[in-house]
């Protein structure tokens with residue numbers, strides 16, 4: 285039985301989750317979601333991505349619209365988040381339905397936050413605790429996938445689904461322009477890592493410094509992977525710890541189309 289897990293990830297949480305699931309299946313591969321048309325033949329297909337502004341990120345929507353898979357394929361999704369999954373998996377199920385794909389399982393997995401405009405990821409102990417808890421949750425997901433179980437999509441409370449769905453809709457079109465708040469300070473050593481980790485090729489190097497070009501996905505890879513913490517987002521991020529998943533290497537984020 286062949287399995288493919290597609291992922292989208294800014295700071296490695298979703299990539300780590302995708303790899304953690306795939307390793308339980310013999311004939312499996314983990315592939316980055318791209319903008320290209322995909323014809324998928326696997327018997328099981330998974331989608332692992334972060335929750336962005338209480339919903340499905342742009343990149344994931346674009347990917348799904350270019351995906352062709354057979355109707356008999358068993359599909360599951362994992363929405364990786366920092367505690368507010370809201371309506372993301374319900375939204376994702378209906379996005380897939382429009383393209384003729386049935387989503388049988390939808391899980392939310394909580395990992396440390398990478399949304400640095402609102403603060404850091406917490407202490408090392410808190411980060412490790414969240415990762416350990418997720419490992420246990422992933423074991424449950426594996427059983428459901430192996431048994432091809434059909435379950436209701438996991439979701440946040442009703443108030444969250446109502447309020448945050450409105451906010452998601454209001455902010456969706458603004459996302460590409462939100463990079464206007466990025467800046468680079470004197471700590472920049474001109475390494476160009478920010479350009480290389482940028483999923484949507486939004487960063488160009490001008491005079492060896494990053495420039496953001498208003499087609500941002502807000503994955504925050506640039507600010508979080510910068511080795512000298514030279515990138516800021518607004519006035520507060522200078523005070524906050526950076527984060528990326530401790531078991532994901534920078535090289536894995538740069539080689540985005542690598543299969544495992």
Ligand SMILES: Cc1cc2nc3c(=O)[nH]c(=O)nc-3n(C[C@H](O)[C@H](O)[C@H](O)COP(=O)(O)O)c2cc1C
Nearest residue numbers: 293294295296297298334337338365366367368398
């Ligand atoms: C732009 C943006 C918006 C986010 N919105 C939410 C959200 O609505 N709810 C939530 O629980 N986490 C939210 N987060 C946190 C991420 O979903 C979370 O840290 C995730 O694990 C990051 O996954 P990644 O490392 O694969 O990119 C947001 C992060 C970013 C960058």
